[in-house]
Amino acid sequence: MSSTRVTVGRLRAAASDALRRTRGLAAGLALAAIGAVLLASDFGADLEEDLGLQWLFDLRGPVRPPDEVVIVAIDPQSSRALGLPEKPRDWPRDLHAQLVRHLAAAGARVISFDLTFDAPGASAAADEALAAAMARAGNVLVTDALRKETTAIRDAGGALIGSATIERPAPPIESIERAVAAHAPFLLPKGPRVDAYWTFKSSAGDAPTVPVLAFSLYAGPALDELADLLQPTKGPPIALDTQPGLSPAERLVHRARGLRDAAIAEPDAARRAMERLASRTDLQPAHRAMLEALVRLYTAPEMSHLNFYGPAGTIRTLPYGDVLQAARAASAVAGAPDAWRGKAVFIGFAASEGSGGTARDDYRTVYSEPSGRDIAGVEIQATAFANALEGRALMRPPVAAQLAAVMAWGLLIGFLCRRLRPPTSVIVAVALCACFGWAVYRRFDAAAEWWPSVVPLAVQMPIALFGGVFAIYRETRREREAVKRAFGQFLPGSVVEQLARNVGAVTASNRVVYGACLASDAEKYTTLAEQTEPGRLGELMNAYYADLFVPVERTGGVVIDVVGDAMVAIWAGSTAQAELRLGACESAIEILAALDRAVAEGRSTLPTRIGLHAGEMLIGSIGASRHFEYRAVGDIVNTASRIQALNKTLGTRALATEATVAGLDGIVARPLGHFLLPGKLTAVAVVELLGLREAVDAATRERAAAFAEVLECHAQRRWQEAIEHLDALLAARPDDGPAHFYRRRCEHLLRVASDDAWTPTIRVDVK
Secondary structure: OHHHHHHHHHHHHHHHHHHHHHHHHHHHHHHHHHHHHHHHOHHHHHHHHHHHHHHHHHHHOOOOOOOOEEEEEEOHHHHHHHOOOOOHHHOOHHHHHHHHHHHHHOOOOEEEEOOOOOOOOOOHHHHHHHHHHHHHHOOEEEEOEEEEEEEEEEOOOOOEEEEEEEEEEEOOOHHHHHHOOEEEOOOOOOOOOOOEEEOEEHHHOOEEOHHHHHHHHHHOOHHHHHHHHOOOOOOOOOOOOOOOOOOHHHHHHHHHHHHHHHHHHOOOHHHHHHHHHHOOOOOOHHHHHHHHHHHHHHHOOOEEEOOOOOOOOOOOEEEHHHHHHHHHOOOOHHHOOOOOOOOEEEEEEOOOOOOOOOOOOEEOOOOOOOOOOOEEHHHHHHHHHHHHHHOOOEEOOOHHHHHHHHHHHHHHHHHHHHHOOOOHHHHHHHHHHHHHHHHHHHHHHHHOEOOOOHHHHHHHHHHHHHHHHHHHHHHHHHHHHHHHHHHOOOOOHHHHHHHHHOOOOHHHHOEEEEEEEEEEEEOOHHHHHHHOOHHHHHHHHHHHHHHHHHHHHHOOOEEEEEEOOEEEEEEEEOOOOHHHHHHHHHHHHHHHHHHHHHHHOOOOOOOEEEEEEEEEEEEEEEEEOOEEEEEEEOHHHHHHHHHHHHHHHHOOOEEEEHHHHOOOOOEEEEEEEEEEOOOOOOOEEEEEEEEEHHHOOHHHHHHHHHHHHHHHHHHOOOHHHHHHHHHHHHHHOOOOHHHHHHHHHHHHHHHOOOOOOOOOOEEOOOO
16 A cells, blocks of 8 residues: 555656646747747847947957057147148148158058048149059058938829938049049948948948958958859859959959959858868968958958957057158157058047047947047947958857757746746856856857847846746645645634745644634434444535534634534634624524524434633644644633533533623523533533524523522522422423423432532532
């Protein structure tokens, strides 16, 4: 039998564990779906960019940019030092020519102007001087201006229905366009914060932007080798032969477009190029790194995210005036002869170190400072170039990989938070978040990979925790309700609530209270049990106790003990309240009435005796070790039980102590004298419950009054007179049990001489 119970218990535990696993899996799948849908939405993408990217940059902090990138800042300090107008557009362009000649002579590898030359300057000679310097250097780029054009939109009938504004690049003036190595726009997406730039503009035929052309110039001969690495496996080979009659700038753009077309012609072009590069063993590390950077740049998405190095001025920035003065002095800055050799120099509006100003062309970024200092456009341009040079442009993994990571994370935390209980789930959640956040940060810092962080940590995890805690709370509540329903049939509601919550020790609810106690016992139960089949006996006893329990519960009582055919119920409160005693008396009267109906209907054959007493008692869990029972303890309970047994002696059905009915106007009771109950040292005054006042007829009240005369005669030893009164009562009511009892007693007292120590208190020796 015990092995069977163990097997059943194991099966139940296994079934319960399987159910929890299933629910945990369902929660994980739901959370995975939520994360995937959110990440794929514009709202989720904005969350990751606005919050996640900011968090990662804040956590990483500034890093050192490559030494090969230098900015020459056109700033207020330079205007003052050179005695020039505040607006750099009004500066003589021959100053730029001097700067270009100096930088080219000092070995600058690329010179990029974040300035537009789409209109002639104040001096044609200065324009020609600048063009000549640019042509001689052969490595100068300029930024195209963007002009807005408004186009009318008409319907099929030619009617005007609206207009559209289009930004078109405006090339530099003819002399400069012929002289520069390249010119292109530098396009930044519109928005409250700059996080990315366009490498190629697909809407303009995959036209390259300034950073791409600057790096292509910087790469030099390596650009030709890129064509070999990007050769497609199918179709015609890449042909980079320039068309005749193209200017140097047009030739570079043409080559860049051809390489871009090859890079995006096949989905695995980047992987194939890297494999070909890895197979070459003849390359120097620096040359190999340059080729790898070119592959990444030309195969990257057209929108590339910027891997900022720090706040404004992080990239080395020198004032234009200082550099020009050094040029005039025919010496390198700070006396270093190789200060510009191999450098990529970006010239534009910026606040140089120590200038104390802000750039005229600045943008809000992740490193914008509370003081309002943002990063200048030329530094963003330089940052894009530096990212390409280091091969550390900020890359987002493929969408499928991001979704897979978010879904796997959601599945994991959803499953764990659904299975674990607080506070374990909270501890595990914090540990997992720390690990996930650290992994995302490490990929960002070490590999410039930008994985989702806000959706997993700020959306999925709170949902997982809240959902898990709520689900466990709901299950616990259901279990508690099940416990309460089960134990509520045996224990009071307050005790059941304590057990369900598992609050404190089992005996924590024990307390001394004032209350009334009702003890009942059925006659002929032994005979009934002997003659009735157990199943049928159970049905009869359930029906019997239903007649007892309903009145008890209706009047606010609690059944605390049932043994065989006996029941104990209490009405308890913190103070001595008449309502408690009234409830007990009403319950006793209703029980007898219900049992009379059951007998009349043939549903019961168990006459029942009831005893009532009131006073202080202890109620709570009584027991030790692993066995406790909730019951009432004290003299009140014992006295109620003795009074119940007294019914058999007096031939009554419901007795109570006089203290129980004292002051209860709604109850009619007949005093029966003082009795010293078995095992007691003090006698108690006992009354018989006759019923509710509105239900007791006049004849019954008269008999009760007449019985008072019997008690008086009995107390004064006028036993013969008492017998005469009793005979009159019995003539009217032959089944009057107390009358028969006192008549026998008075006859006995007449036969037995009594001494002066005699008292009217009646000693009861039989329980």
